Amino acid sequence: xxxxxxxxxxxxxxxxxxxxxxxxxxxxxxxxxxxxxxxxxxxxxxxxxxxxxxxxxxxxxxxxxxxxxxxxxxxxxxxx
Amino acid sequence: xxxxxxxxxxxxxxxxxxxxxxxxxxxxxxxxxxxxxxxxxxxxxxxxxxxxxxxxxxxxxxxxxxxxxxxxxxxxxxxxxxxxxxxxxxxxxxxxxxxxxxxxxxxxxxxxxxxxxxxxxxxxxxxxxxxxxxxxxxxxxxxxxxxxxxxxxxxxxxxxxxxxxxxxxxxxxxxxxxxxxxxxxxxxxxxxxxxxxxxxxxxxxxxxxxxxxx
Ligand code: SF4
Ligand code: SF4
Ligand code: SF4
Numbered sequence: 001x002x003x004x005x006x007x008x009x010x011x012x013x014x015x016x017x018x019x020x021x022x023x024x025x026x027x028x029x030x031x032x033x034x035x036x037x038x039x040x041x042x043x044x045x046x047x048x049x050x051x052x053x054x055x056x057x058x059x060x061x062x063x064x065x066x067x068x069x070x071x072x073x074x075x076x077x078x079x080x
Numbered sequence: 081x082x083x084x085x086x087x088x089x090x091x092x093x094x095x096x097x098x099x100x101x102x103x104x105x106x107x108x109x110x111x112x113x114x115x116x117x118x119x120x121x122x123x124x125x126x127x128x129x130x131x132x133x134x135x136x137x138x139x140x141x142x143x144x145x146x147x148x149x150x151x152x153x154x155x156x157x158x159x160x161x162x163x164x165x166x167x168x169x170x171x172x173x174x175x176x177x178x179x180x181x182x183x184x185x186x187x188x189x190x191x192x193x194x195x196x197x198x199x200x201x202x203x204x205x206x207x208x209x210x211x212x213x214x215x216x217x218x219x220x221x222x223x224x225x226x227x228x229x230x231x232x233x234x235x236x237x238x239x240x241x242x243x244x245x246x247x248x249x250x251x252x253x254x255x256x257x258x259x260x261x262x263x264x265x266x267x268x269x270x271x272x273x274x275x276x277x278x279x280x281x282x283x284x285x286x287x288x289x290x291x292x293x294x
Contacts, residue, residue, distance in 0.1 A: 023155050023156065023159075030155065030156055033152070033153075033164045033167075034164075034207045036209065037157060038158070038204065038210070038222075038224045041211060043226075043227055044226050051228065052227065058157075065082075065224070065227060066245065068229050069229065069243075070252070072229075072242050072244070075255060075259065
């Protein structure tokens, strides 16, 4: 009986939770399709006004692109 | 993990088509293909006219990806939905599946010939090496690999169109709505991303109480 209840509970909860959206990246391929990642490039020379990050370092690229995103907020850009 | 999204504020969009032009120019999009369009409802009705700019919404659970018979789509680490034009057979299924009509097909030849699908790439190119000539020819510029945001969003003069990580742009929008005190509804958001911005995550129902002896 206890086993049956545990099974029922497990089945009842099976549909709960967020759907998996895991990106599969393997040796330069996303889900079997070739592509490389933004942070594996060198940043552009400064005169092109791109972001600045360390090649291969995901967090530094994310930080730089986040700065760019926040600059879309004119309340921050103009009044501070 | 960032999930790149667009957000268009219908209270602000002035239907200038700057985003459409920026996109066509930046990516040298072929004739007959518009990766981004501005949709206007109640055109000309004073006080009721609203516009939003629509392109691929880079769906979290993308229908185009699900129906493609040659499985040419992929999603990047930033949540951008891209496709491989070398694999695409131009069948048009993704166009029917997409709620936003984002996939477009160049029709250059005779007899309604349909070319390979073209859609918004969130300005992040395709499978070819980043920032290469081959990538530019097929998919347009890879601005994410330059540390930039999509040309359309960066070009929008009223900042109606925001692009970037869903969390960051939702915060910008929230602050804007709080300041102006109205217009919290977002068109298209819930159908593309499943939840309304600012909405509480769905409460998980507790498992039914198990009565009876064990
Ligand atoms: S550039 Fe901005 S204001 Fe102009 S049509 Fe596009 S979203 Fe609307
Ligand atoms: S908006 Fe359309 S083309 Fe873009 S990911 Fe969603 S279903 Fe695919
Ligand atoms: S992100 Fe780039 S490709 Fe997509 S609509 Fe904007 S400008 Fe066009």
